[in-house]
Amino acid sequence: MDRYEGFHEFVRARQQSLMRTAYLLTGDTHLAEDLLQTVLTRVASHWAKLAKGGNPEAYARKALVNQNISWRRRRRVELPGAALPEVGQSHDEATVRRLALLHALAQLTPRQRTVIVLRYYEDRTEHETAQLMGTSLGTVKSQTNYALSKLRALTPQEVDR
Template structure:
């Protein structure tokens, strides 16, 4: 299989879940598309040297998280903080409204906290997998998740009962795998 065919097969197989990850990280469709495209461009440039990589999906996810965090670091120097947060819309038990509230609250977390929550709870990865993808320790993943969930509970109290409790055995490493 030639390089282009192999890469096209990879993109066909992984584009949808990678797009979903990019959207959850960025919170915007267009930024997610840009992020995914930049990862694919970087991957095709290295494709001939990626033969030794055992899990190309994990490699692409790690590239995506790193690229996203890099973008956020560069972009954050141009952001101007606001003295008052925007008003919140009325929230009911409607799941669509709760998804919007969750998305808005996620966008107010630090990029690393958002990445930890998305990888840990949305993608259902273990703490070890998240640590490996982010290039940090398991302790850092645990503390980032703890602080991020506390911040979500503050930003969107209506989500509180639906957010994971980290002391819950269902979210421990042993119960997951």
């Protein structure tokens, strides 16, 4: 039997969703790809067990979050070409706002950025966020507050609307 039976199907179904989260977590396409590849390699290594009764997606998402936090210093080195990709319409209000958001996200600490992505992109509860990050509910609450305060200062139109 193929040790990786079903892995391709899992990746095909979920990789784009995971990639979007990875991109928001890192803010950089190359790092996001590196991050997701690292995580999927780990998933593949444990595939036999995960496919039997584990939850591969939950495992992958948790690994994504924690691997990214552990890469925190590396990510602070901004890469050439890490700008927001072309969106088709230049400099309209929404584009400028999103550029500002991208900039503001880059100013957050990795954990603050993670709580914003999990709470407001993936719409996870505080409890789920705490579980994914392996931290306490209180820390999620406080990090969310810090992150929103910082975003409010940097891009008031995002948070106050």
